[in-house]
Amino acid sequence: MTFDKAKKVLEFVLLKPNGVSTKHKINVGFDEILCIRSTPIKLKKGLPTCIGKDDSSSDTPNAIFIYYTIRVNVYIWRIREAAVFFTTTTEKKQWEQILQNTLKELEYRPKNLLVFINPYGGKGLAKTIYENQVAPLFDLAGVQAKVLLTERANHCYEYMQELDPETWNSIDGIVSVGGDGLFNEVLCSTVIRAQVDSNKDITDIEIDSLTTPRMRFGIIGAGSANSIVSTVHGTDDCSTAAIHIAIGSKCAVDVATVHEGRKLLKVSANAISYGWLGDVLRDSEHYRCMGPIRYQWSALRTTALHPTYFGRVSFTLSNQPEQPLKFPECKKPCEICDGTKTDSHTYHWQTDFTHVICCVIPCVSPFTPYCLAPYTGLGDGSMDLAMVPKVSRCANFRILRKVAMYGGKGLIPLERDLHVYRVSRWTFTPGALILGENTVEPEKVQQGAWNLDGEILPQPSDKALHFRLHPRLINYFGRELDLDDPRYRRCFCCYKTEKKKSNIVINPIE
Numbered sequence: 001m002t003f004d005k006a007k008k009v010l011e012f013v014l015l016k017p018n019g020v021s022t023k024h025k026i027n028v029g030f031d032e033i034l035c036i037r038s039t040p041i042k043l044k045k046g047l048p049t050c051i052g053k054d055d056s057s058s059d060t061p062n063a064i065f066i067y068y069t070i071r072v073n074v075y076i077w078r079i080r081e082a083a084v085f086f087t088t089t090t091e092k093k094q095w096e097q098i099l100q101n102t103l104k105e106l107e108y109r110p111k112n113l114l115v116f117i118n119p120y121g122g123k124g125l126a127k128t129i130y131e132n133q134v135a136p137l138f139d140l141a142g143v144q145a146k147v148l149l150t151e152r153a154n155h156c157y158e159y160m161q162e163l164d165p166e167t168w169n170s171i172d173g174i175v176s177v178g179g180d181g182l183f184n185e186v187l188c189s190t191v192i193r194a195q196v197d198s199n200k201d202i203t204d205i206e207i208d209s210l211t212t213p214r215m216r217f218g219i220i221g222a223g224s225a226n227s228i229v230s231t232v233h234g235t236d237d238c239s240t241a242a243i244h245i246a247i248g249s250k251c252a253v254d255v256a257t258v259h260e261g262r263k264l265l266k267v268s269a270n271a272i273s274y275g276w277l278g279d280v281l282r283d284s285e286h287y288r289c290m291g292p293i294r295y296q297w298s299a300l301r302t303t304a305l306h307p308t309y310f311g312r313v314s315f316t317l318s319n320q321p322e323q324p325l326k327f328p329e330c331k332k333p334c335e336i337c338d339g340t341k342t343d344s345h346t347y348h349w350q351t352d353f354t355h356v357i358c359c360v361i362p363c364v365s366p367f368t369p370y371c372l373a374p375y376t377g378l379g380d381g382s383m384d385l386a387m388v389p390k391v392s393r394c395a396n397f398r399i400l401r402k403v404a405m406y407g408g409k410g411l412i413p414l415e416r417d418l419h420v421y422r423v424s425r426w427t428f429t430p431g432a433l434i435l436g437e438n439t440v441e442p443e444k445v446q447q448g449a450w451n452l453d454g455e456i457l458p459q460p461s462d463k464a465l466h467f468r469l470h471p472r473l474i475n476y477f478g479r480e481l482d483l484d485d486p487r488y489r490r491c492f493c494c495y496k497t498e499k500k501k502s503n504i505v506i507n508p509i510e
């Protein structure tokens with residue numbers, strides 16, 4: 001074993017009985033080492049089963065056991081053991097001390113975590129998943145975790161708002177064991193508190209920038225959709241997520257804030273949608289007793305009902321194009337086209353919409369395994385806004401089927417009804433507000449509901465909603481994937497045409 005202190009890398013070379021080195025060697029970076037122990041643990045399929053106390057007085061006085069993480073395939077991470085034997089106990093102790101000290105010096109390793117478990121999320125297995133698959137890894141890495149079982153909706157939001165400053169400042173990471181809804185509570189609460197602590201007014205949509213919370217976020221996917229965790233790691237495998245938390249992986253993620261005038265409604269790090277997707281979520285709430293299958297049932301019902309909503313989407317592109325964009329015409333009368341009203345955004349489109357979908361991150365979920373927004377990234381400083389005007393039931397079904405089976409990527413060249421833009425902020429003005437002065441009964445204009453990271457938000461008939469992106473606002477326990485790694489190229493056509501990141505395509509649209 002050789003230790004490169006400058007690069008913080010261990011090189012293991014397997015020796016022949018005569019001391020000559022073989023070709024078998026591996027390099028292990030310290031940021032991939034979970035722990036170093038005097039006593040071994042039992043691993044089953046790359047995961048710890050029985051840990052036991054690390055006691056140097058046990059029967060392996062001349063050995064140390066190094067547990068490091070490996071990527072077993074494109075998505076899944078597991079643990080491996082390297083047992084190193086020394087000729088004397090003194091030599092072993094010297095090595096052990098040097099390695100343990102180097103491990104302690106790693107600045108990104110979390111020491112204190114706050115863990116929220118929603119015992120009723122998804123299939124109700126969150127607590128079991130935490131105890132069996134997550135806690136042993138945290139124990140191995142020596143991470144202290146304070147665990148709280150949520151008792152009601154908003155419990156963890158309130159808990160974090162009321163946390164005393166000393167505890168708040170000692171937390172290195174917040175882990176939610178549940179679905180996207182629980183994570184959204186954690187996200188909103190942390191982002192809001194970070195702004196209060198730094199005297200920033202988060203309700204002001206024009207604010208220069210928000211303060212990045214000092215703690216990182218982690219999700220153990222124990223909910224129904226687990227979209228955010230699947231997007232970050234390319235999988236919702238709980239042990240993979242736990243390994244990234246334990247070794248302190250770090251990546252920055254974009255976040256959007258949702259405003260109604262001077263009121264902050266939500267903070268989102270996933271997908272915001274109006275029309276069909278919002279209605280599916282609203283309808284699915286009536287069928288919670290069916291479990292995760294309720295989404296498929298409500299999708300069928302909503303497709304049959306086929307709602308469309310009149311409104312105006314105005315937006316500002318994240319990068320100005322060289323040539324002005326061409327748009328389909330607005331549904332008349334449009335006050336902005338007529339010149340009777342001005343708009344703070346560069347572009348607008350007023351029509352009847354079947355879908356308005358904004359993705360802050362690519363959005364991998366069981367229903368969109370190939371990404372809803374394949375051309376956006378986790379922390380690329382932009383969100384993708386997709387609009388589909390009123391289309392027939394058949395056309396809508398075709399669009400949904402293509403997204404589910406091939407992802408959003410295949411849809412863009414094929415569907416002329418789909419309009420996608422890379423934006424930094426946008427506004428939705430509901431039909432009733434536009435028609436206010438021109439209709440006798442604006443309240444009779446139908447309003448849909450928003451699906452905000454899997455939570456329902458009804459669209460008020462008399463207020464516009466504003467959305468603003470805050471690039472790389474939060475840090476997540478995950479890795480920026482190496483796009484040039486050949487393992488991401490899964491088939492010949494992908495290899496030839498583009499770089500693949502799990503199932504997320506990175507090349508932006510030119």
Ligand SMILES: Nc1ncnc2c1ncn2[C@@H]1O[C@H](COP(=O)(O)OP(=O)(O)OP(=O)(O)O)[C@@H](O)[C@H]1O
Pocket residue numbers: 118119120121122150151152153154155177178179180181182183185222223224225226453454455
């Ligand atoms: N103990 C609890 N009882 C009831 N609701 C809770 C509890 N804890 C959290 N919640 C709320 O339940 C909602 C859904 O939780 P979560 O996301 O964990 O599970 P889910 O069933 O997978 O939902 P989703 O459909 O959002 O994925 C969250 O908005 C959260 O605020």
